[in-house]
Amino acid sequence: MDFYRNEAVTEHITRIRAFWNDACVYYVRGEKSGLLIDTGYGFGDLKAYVDELAGQPYEVVLSHGHLDHANGAGQWESVYMSHKDIDLYRQFADIASRKNFLSNYVKNLDTYPDSLYVPVYDREFLDLKDGDTFDLGGVCVETIAAPGHTQGMMTFLVREDRTILFGDACGVFTLFVMPEASSLEEFMVSMEKLKSRETEYDRILRQHGTCESPKSLLDEDIAIVQSILDGTDDHEPFVFNGIDCFIARAVDPITKRRRDGKEGNILYIPAKIRAEK
Numbered sequence: 001m002d003f004y005r006n007e008a009v010t011e012h013i014t015r016i017r018a019f020w021n022d023a024c025v026y027y028v029r030g031e032k033s034g035l036l037i038d039t040g041y042g043f044g045d046l047k048a049y050v051d052e053l054a055g056q057p058y059e060v061v062l063s064h065g066h067l068d069h070a071n072g073a074g075q076w077e078s079v080y081m082s083h084k085d086i087d088l089y090r091q092f093a094d095i096a097s098r099k100n101f102l103s104n105y106v107k108n109l110d111t112y113p114d115s116l117y118v119p120v121y122d123r124e125f126l127d128l129k130d131g132d133t134f135d136l137g138g139v140c141v142e143t144i145a146a147p148g149h150t151q152g153m154m155t156f157l158v159r160e161d162r163t164i165l166f167g168d169a170c171g172v173f174t175l176f177v178m179p180e181a182s183s184l185e186e187f188m189v190s191m192e193k194l195k196s197r198e199t200e201y202d203r204i205l206r207q208h209g210t211c212e213s214p215k216s217l218l219d220e221d222i223a224i225v226q227s228i229l230d231g232t233d234d235h236e237p238f239v240f241n242g243i244d245c246f247i248a249r250a251v252d253p254i255t256k257r258r259r260d261g262k263e264g265n266i267l268y269i270p271a272k273i274r275a276e277k
């Protein structure tokens with residue numbers, strides 16, 4: 001079976017999807033070298049696929065430490081990730097956690113051998129920091145920290161392509177239901193920072209669902225967070241992965257799309273609204 005396929009997104013960016021079609025990864029190609037952004041679930045030989053696709057030296061960075069983005073890291077010698085997410089990565093790096101999530105997407109997952117699961121990354125992560133730049137030759141990628149979804153959450157601005165990779169930082173179902181999330185009050189600061197860079201990009205790429213959103217997504221999420229802080233959001237009960245939470249904008253129960261046709265939405269628990277004093 002072919003595990004992966006790819007599609008060109010911009011002049012320098014290629015999207016790589018696994019057959020289960022969740023948590024895509026991106027490859028940015030420069031004239032001298034490349035940059036792989038995220039490594040997926042760590043199920044199947046992504047490295048062999050990327051090595052062949054790249055045909056050039058490249059570095060590997062992780063947008064954040066969640067298992068669906070970071071668990072392929074064990075295939076590479078050195079990987080960049082914010083040190084703020086190391087504990088989070090380790091917590092869910094085992095095969096059982098991956099199986100638990102992947103079973104939502106892969107039919108008959110039990111029929112696949114355990115040898116397909118990439119070993120845990122046991123070396124020290126290179127610390128990825130706000131403002132780090134990767135000059136690939138003719139294209140430069142800048143890291144912009146956007147803590148919220150996790151403490152070490154990073155977005156990536158591909159300047160020459162006027163494109164930003166939001167990852168899970170800000171999206172259609174931005175999650176504030178797990179312990180690793182900041183408060184929405186703190187997340188607002190991250191979104192204002194991304195807003196201040198808005199003149200530098202025209203496209204927003206993500207890694208779940210449609211993997212792309214109109215530029216209005218950021219304004220939508222800012223408005224949603226403001227309404228949660230004001231207590232004027234729709235505040236509808238919702239269950240995510242067995243966790244009771246609230247969804248800020250009402251969605252159709254079948255399609256999970258917003259009833260007003262817009263994209264942005266936020267799932268949250270009340271404890272994540274205000275910063276801890």
Ligand SMILES: [Zn+2]
Pocket residue numbers: 064066149168
């Ligand atoms: Zn995530």
